[in-house]
Amino acid sequence: MSQAPSVFEQFESNVRSYSRSFPAIFQRARGSVIYDTSGKEYLDFFSGAGTLNYGHNEERMKRRLISYLESDGIIHALDASTTAKQEFLTRFRDVVLQPRGLDYKVQFCGPTGTNAVEAALKLARKVTKRTGVFAFSGGYHGMSLGSMSVTSGRSVRASAGVPTAHTTFIPYPVGPRGNFDSLSYLRNLLEDSHSGVDVPAAMILETVQMDGGIYIASAEWLKELRTLCDQHGILLICDDIQAGCGRTGRFFSFERAGIQPDLVTLSKSISGYGLPMALLLMRRDLDQWKPGEHTGTFRGLQLSFIAATEALGYWQEPAFEKSIKNKEQLLRGVFGDALPGLEGELDLRGIGMAFGIDMIKAGGYERARRIQQRAFQHGLIMEQCGREDTVLKVMPPLTTTEEQLMKGCEILIDSIRHA
């Protein structure tokens, strides 16, 4: 008897991708729940790699999108001015920038996060007339040649021959090898005229390394880094593509340190509906592009503006931020209670609604993979992250109910116990 083709054989013309972590065919989704073609329900603790902070098919966004389509709203307008863009910019200024004392100009970059990183790197070089960039070990900034040249994974880079001649990688202050005094190291590089390293155009960092394994730089460290950049005229780029839009408990991940980066990249959850959108925020005086210096065809998907404007409605309610804090406490409490009773030395790191359970000293990648697979079978979607994918990444939509959070944590803890 011939066997039915596996899920992947049915899609054999699709190049290999990480969907292999999830052997199912998904059909629909709502809020924090995804359904496959057999009707099986899965709790989503992955949030489309951070694109779905407000959940799948959020009701108000969906309604606005449908009514926009029904009114023949313009879909593609390149870089032209439109009502949808104007509404987004106005709300972004009123709800996000002004209340935080920020005065950035907004550049719409191509559809995906990488495009915003490319724009940031190019602009920093153009404005400072320097070429070097300091980046941090464990950081992830994208897959194009430029963004990957500041992404630290050696093997993925080498396999594509990505040039890194202009990048200096600095150890992040926290990582799998413990703590590192990166500020002294940086001071040495910048202040010793014989260090052999030129003053760079920019430093690019994630204040919380997300794909890198949920490593959290302290507020004090971030403040000192800001000062160091000021002292040397280095532009500080905060890549908030994954940690932004509320993931760490505030709209921007750098708010907890009270610092203002010179450039900020945003993507993933900025449109709020899983639609492509990428922004570069820049200090006003840095807007020095000349016409044609940085363009692209898909810089203005109007549907993204419509959804994004609606998404920002969440930030008009102080209760929303408070609810993320409450859920952070809940996750910390549940994991804090359960993990010490489980086999191995499980390291918990977390902020806002981004948690990582590191299995590096408790079975490593293999065990993390078994847990991830078992959790999937029991209805929980979750990814692995970190240098060697040893970290179980807990990243549910911010709108996940407390009941759903408890249920997902139960599946996860049970999977750790049995794998």
Ligand code: PMP
């Ligand atoms: N920066 C960070 C911090 C990211 O997490 C990602 C995506 N994982 C990117 C940049 C690249 O974004 P994209 O995949 O949308 O190009």
